[in-house]
Amino acid sequence: MMMMSKSSIVFAVGLVASAVSASSMKSRTDTEPRTAIVVLDHISPSSNVSGTVWFSQACADSPVQISGHIEGLAPNSPHGAHVHQLGNLTAGCASSGGHFNPFNQTHGAPSDEVRHVGDMGNLVADEGGVIEFELEDVWMSLYESDTSILGRTLVLHGGQDDLGKGGNQTSLENGNSGDRIACGIVGFA
Numbered sequence: 001m002m003m004m005s006k007s008s009i010v011f012a013v014g015l016v017a018s019a020v021s022a023s024s025m026k027s028r029t030d031t032e033p034r035t036a037i038v039v040l041d042h043i044s045p046s047s048n049v050s051g052t053v054w055f056s057q058a059c060a061d062s063p064v065q066i067s068g069h070i071e072g073l074a075p076n077s078p079h080g081a082h083v084h085q086l087g088n089l090t091a092g093c094a095s096s097g098g099h100f101n102p103f104n105q106t107h108g109a110p111s112d113e114v115r116h117v118g119d120m121g122n123l124v125a126d127e128g129g130v131i132e133f134e135l136e137d138v139w140m141s142l143y144e145s146d147t148s149i150l151g152r153t154l155v156l157h158g159g160q161d162d163l164g165k166g167g168n169q170t171s172l173e174n175g176n177s178g179d180r181i182a183c184g185i186v187g188f189a
Helices: 006-029 169-174
Strands: 034-042 050-057 064-071 078-084 090-093 119-124 131-137 153-157 180-185
Touching (some): 050 180, 064 119, 119 131
Antiparallel strands (some): 050 064, 064 131, 078 119, 078 153, 153 180
16 A cells, blocks of 8 residues: 655645646636627828727637628728737737637638638728628637737738638748738627
């Protein structure tokens, strides 16, 4: 029979208690609703693009609801929108990396089976240069997972996203969406 010291037993009990506590905390937080916000800001002094985008998720297994208001755009203009890999704005939107793509897929439409997690498709400005939108996404998450968008950057591009159907390599990487015209970091609200 193996003899254990009193300190070994206390240490082992502590490890078990920590594991149980972490496990119960994880299940409790995975069922609590989460909300995140992005405050979009333009990156060029000649641009007036700004806006706010909200993300909400009822629990870890539910889709992410996305809504937003963006203004300062050309009338009736389409704009690719993507969550990018990094939450780094030290060099403006350029330092946010590529599209958030944890599964190494090609670019696509939000409804495509093969796509980047960060692919949000096109948002279209009205005749006043304003985008008001509501979307639902089943790939993104606001919970700790491979698909969590928290701490990453939402980027609005200057052109229309071809949704990976442009017939060239750039299309498969970023949808030929053009310059990054506004961005902001996804953070808890």
